[in-house]
Amino acid sequence: MIYAIDFECYYDKKVSITNLGIHHYLHHPDCSIYLVSVYSAEAGFSYVGKPENLDWYQFYGHTFVAHNARFDRACFERLRELGIVPADMQVSWECTADMVSALSYGRSLKDAVESVFGVIVSKDTRADMCGKTWEDAVRLGIAQRLGEYCLKDSWYAYHLWNKLSPLWSEKERCLSAHTRDMADYGICIDRKLLDEGLEKLTEVMLDAADLIPWKDEAPLLSPKALRNACAQADIPAPSSLAEDSPECAEWEEKYGNQFSWVAAMRDYRKANTLYKKLTTLRNQLRADSTFAYGLKYFGAHTGRWSGDAGFNIQNMPRSSMFGVDLRKMIIPRPGYKYIISDLAQIENRIIAWLSGDNAMMDQLALGYSMYEAHARATMGYTAPEPLKQKNPDLYRLAKARVLGLGYGAGAAVFVRIAKTLAGLDITPQQAQRVVSEFRAANRLITALWSKLEMALSASVGKDFIMPLPSGRKLYYHNVGRTPKGLSAIVQGKRINLFGGKLAENLASATARDVLGEILLNLEAAGYQVVMHIHDEVVVEVPAANVDNAALDIHRIMTTTPAWLEGLPLAAETFISDHYTK
């Protein structure tokens, strides 16, 4: 039986999930779970009131559905700690926020209900409760309205589930649950390293601030203050402060030695960003030194997971900054090791597979890396020796081509990509030649772009639905044609689209499905994944059996899903005592 459930808890500007994280929020002395609504049409059941007055046993063995089930489940577990929910209660959970995201509706209850039922729900009642307790609500005479509001939320969650859950696959439901469980389990943090890091960064920030002349008059990172200071020094102000901006580089070349402001602002910004990350971590640590992070199932329209709730596990610096290595602070629980495994060039392998490049599949099956396979298939490399040793320059060019040109990038973009992805310095003219050569030698890929663009073009005036190898579909709503080209609505915003971009979305979404399949296989084999980042998994395994586990996990990582038959997968797998790249 399905029951929809929704909890209401005290919150104010300080006592909030945003500030405290779910765990510390629900354990805060001011936070009371004062209202719960449960609704089920099939059970003919409806309740709204205090959690203490509900007979929880009637839900034993049944399923709760909630919009943001992670939070409602946490409330339920908190009530169990408080002795309100019986200790031996067993229920399962489903999340309508995850479901509507996967079906390409807006994630919030408001947006989803509006799209699905054409009804606008007001969140005013909840907003009115900021800083108010249940007793306040009773005194103010809004308790009745609050109850109705609460019941309405579970009513909508129930009907969203009832209407849409048949469209959401079993596997995807399992991934939603997996995400919830994994994020709640969390990561273990080395407190000592964390505190040392905070100290180091404080120093760096103080030093940087000392180099900024307006530090007492204006915000340290104020572009206005910088412009004023430049005017006073009678020098031009840089048009951009971005590290990768040529204009900024030129400014620093000319004035950087005499005026270290720009460099100091950059240092301050970077150190502060990392400092804030560590602070979030520090504030949300649980008593056992673990941190339950946020992660959105289906956060991106392609289905990729995305970061959430103040600490994004998907964009931690790869290596140490200012002598502070965030990844090193993330450690296995005592008695455990990490096995870290990442898929090798997964998206580019998928592009080759999608475009029907059998010659490339053969090369990959022989065990060549994606870059070498590309050089052998399209750049005329035939020597028996490994390319990387025999001709490192050609290898780097092959790498740049594979990473940079599969999605329609032009010469100008390729100059930048070749630099950042493969460390190549090339001129725009050279880039133009490489782009042309690549397209000429990879007709299967350009054909894939055209095919996708034509399919999109045929959908002008309606939705474009792009099928994926896994059976899942990507949605592009209300396709339009303007003088600037084709466009569609994605995540509520109209974006420009073209063949190369669709190919990228297709590869990205398919790579995501590969990872999803792997996550479920790892779970079925009994492994605790503690994090995953697009093409990488971090698995916590007992130290005693770590070598066998590494082999087994590597095998699971490189097992091609049935729906991608013929695509050889490769992975790099290693054992570590901390998270690292």
Place this chain on the structure above:
DNA sequence: GCTACGAGCGCC
């Protein structure tokens, strides 16, 4: 005081 938005920058 709040919200929206762009810049900047971290990642895959």
Place this chain on the structure above:
DNA sequence: AAAGGGCGCTCGTAGC
């Protein structure tokens, strides 16, 4: 004809 893509968080600023 040409077009890399996908995210989240912090800060500063502008507008209400």
